[in-house]
Amino acid sequence: MSETPRLLRALAGETLDRPPVWFMRQAGRSLPEYLELRTQAKDFISFCHNPEMAAEATLQPMRRFPMDAAIVFADILLIPGALGQEVWFEKGEGPRLGELPEIARMADAVEGSTAKLSAIGETLARVRAELEPDRALIGFAGGPWTVATYMIEGRSSNREAARTFAYEHPETLDALLRVLVDATARYLVMQANSGAQALQIFESWAEGLAEDVFERIVSRPHRAIVEQVRAAGVTAPFIGFPRGAGALVENYARAVPVEGVGLDTQASAAVGQRLQAGGKTIQGALDNLLLRAGGPALDARVGALLEQWGGGPYIFNLGHGVIPDTPIEHIARVVGRVTGKPVKAMAAE
Structure with a gap:
């Protein structure tokens, strides 16, 4: 019988001899074979x-x-495309989106949106067939608020226009979030049925929100997604990652029935320990800039994270995704430190 993947054991609440390790945006980014x-x-x-x-x-x-x-190679902006909004990427600048379609038209497109994303299901099936049984496969989607910010503004920004929209057009935003909740839940069910063993919701832009707004546009939609996925019979554990939530991450953990909570770089030792004591597995929060910088400060921070959170259910990860120019040897050094096995920055086989 194959060993249960370490990641799934951690998400089930186990405190392990060492935490499982994976990095957000580990697929591609800094690897020369990916660039090729x-x-x-x-x-x-x-x-x-x-x-x-x-x-x-x-x-x-x-x-x-x-x-x-492993986390499936995809993007959080595939759902807007499946709902009928034009999406493309400008080289060196990032995502661009066309005019926001009518909410009613997108609501009508929800049922057929998952079929337009079937290629991601096939990707998951291919990876699961090749990946060793003791290594988990993670599926993901963007948080509805984060996806909505791109849909409203048409590009990556400081989100001021989207936050203003949330205040000036609350009913329209709530309607858009409901569409995104429904489409996202269907998408994640498909991913789980295709081989994903854990599911992460990336709420990349959860910062700067007042407590009541955070509950309305972050916690409530996440809770609805998890409930819909569970109602479809999917039991894969969830990791919710409200990046930038600050002190509100504890509100999030109480309000949203996820098994794991992702912590960003600013998370204190005490916050993580309180979440663990409250029954949540925590994930994060190594600074991706420190991973890129390397050196003694990186070694010290890795040691501190392992010490402060290793006494409870914990997944070692970053507080944000791998930066493209991160030296491969820095990744190898950290993974080796966490696993207890020196890792050479070897060439890909």
Whole structure:
């Protein structure tokens, strides 16, 4: 009988001899083999919808490093495209989105949206077939508020326009969030049915929100997603990651029935320990800039995180995603430290 993946044991509440380790945005980003693979795709969206290429990108870091989990190569902005909004990526600048469609038209498109994302399900199936049984596979989606900010503003920004929209047009925003909740829940059910063993909700832009607004546009939609996915019979554990939530992360943990809570760089030792004591597995919160910088400060911070949170259920990860120019040897050093096995920054097989 194969061993239960370490990640799933941690999300079940176990305190392990060492935490499982994986990094957000580990698929691609800093690896030369990913950059080479990327040249074969017409554009980024096409890359995400190509199961053969996306599976290869997902597996590349697993060949280099003894990560305990792979995360499917995809993007949080695939759902707007499936709902009828134009999405593309400008080289060197990031995502661009066309005019926001009518909410009613997008609501009508929810039922068919998952079929338009079937390639991601095929990617997951391919990866699960190749990945070792003791290494977990993670599916994901963007948090509704984060996705809505891009849909409203048409690009990455400081979200001021989206936050203003939330105050000036609350009913319209709530309607958009409901559409995104329904589409996201269906998408995550499909991912779980395709081989994802854990599901993460990336709420990348949860910062700067008043407590009542945070509850309305972050916690409430996340709770609705989890409830819909559970109602569909999916038992895969959830990790909710409200990046930038600050002190409100504890409100989030009480309000949303996720098994794991992702913590960003600012999270204190005490906050993480209180979440663990309250029955949540925590994940994070190594600074991705420190991972890139390396040196004694990185070694010290890794040691501190292991010490302060190793006494409870904990997943070692970053407070945000891997930065593209992060030296591979820094990733290898941290993974080796966490796993207790020195890791060479080896070339991909």
